[in-house]
Amino acid sequence: MTTPRQPRSDAPSGLATERGNAAAPAEVGEMFDRISGVYDPMNLLISAFQEPRWRRRAVALAALKPGGRAIDVATGTGKVAADLLRSAGPRGEVLGVDISPGMIGIAQDRFDGQPGLTFVVGDALALPAEDGRFDAATIAFGMRNLPDYARGFAEMARVVRPGGKVVCLEIARPRSRLARVMRWWFDRIVPVIGKLAGQGGAYAYLVRSVQSYPAPERIAEVMREAGLVGIRWMGMSGGIVTLHVGTVPPREG
Numbered sequence: 001m002t003t004p005r006q007p008r009s010d011a012p013s014g015l016a017t018e019r020g021n022a023a024a025p026a027e028v029g030e031m032f033d034r035i036s037g038v039y040d041p042m043n044l045l046i047s048a049f050q051e052p053r054w055r056r057r058a059v060a061l062a063a064l065k066p067g068g069r070a071i072d073v074a075t076g077t078g079k080v081a082a083d084l085l086r087s088a089g090p091r092g093e094v095l096g097v098d099i100s101p102g103m104i105g106i107a108q109d110r111f112d113g114q115p116g117l118t119f120v121v122g123d124a125l126a127l128p129a130e131d132g133r134f135d136a137a138t139i140a141f142g143m144r145n146l147p148d149y150a151r152g153f154a155e156m157a158r159v160v161r162p163g164g165k166v167v168c169l170e171i172a173r174p175r176s177r178l179a180r181v182m183r184w185w186f187d188r189i190v191p192v193i194g195k196l197a198g199q200g201g202a203y204a205y206l207v208r209s210v211q212s213y214p215a216p217e218r219i220a221e222v223m224r225e226a227g228l229v230g231i232r233w234m235g236m237s238g239g240i241v242t243l244h245v246g247t248v249p250p251r252e253g
Contacts, residue, residue: 072097072137074145124152133159136164143170168219168245
């Protein structure tokens with residue numbers, strides 16, 4: 001018999017090692033269950049309404065053709081997955097996977113009955129798909145929550161066909177002059193907004209997880225170590241977010 005998850009009033013530490021987030025996946029899933037109802041409006045607010053633009057760019061880098069298939073890892077409330085399906089057209093197929101049942105429930109309700117779009121609860125480190133099933137894999141604001149970055153990228157590469165794309169959109173620690181203002185906003189104001197929304201612990205975790213996340217150069221190295229090739233990355237909005245994209249090479253043997 002499965003023991004139901006008990007609600008928690010706190011949040012994971014958000015600290016990380018070079019390998020990945022120190023929090024247990026179950027803790028992260030519980031936290032996202034708790035914030036699922038405020039997740040979308042909070043994303044818009046704390047991104048200064050830039051999140052839709054970042055999301056569109058990530059979908060464009062997935063380079064889906066008409067009828068293409070994609071998997072969106074850490075799909076949350078399903079917005080990236082829905083955008084991927086629009087990019088692939090009416091014959092496309094997109095699978096959204098997330099560890100949080102609360103997030104998946106919102107995605108399923110929002111996109112109920114939309115052909116070609118499926119959402120399931122699942123583990124980013126053991127994706128529920130066979131090898132080479134998809135033309136692209138995306139993850140938006142989810143990689144820094146994983147306990148093993150390299151394994152996360154390797155799983156995404158596993159389920160994508162040779163020549164397909166793996167795209168990662170993640171919050172970064174910008175270095176430009178503009179970044180000073182943006183860093184102040186993110187470090188000082190986002191936790192306050194989180195408290196006002198009744199989720200202070202979760203949004204303090206968000207700040208700490210970004211502070212602990214590796215630099216873009218290191219993430220590019222991790223992608224290479226996971227077997228991806230042709231890695232490139234770019235900052236957006238003064239470097240507050242970074243987009244990485246890599247290609248799955250031909251299979252050996």
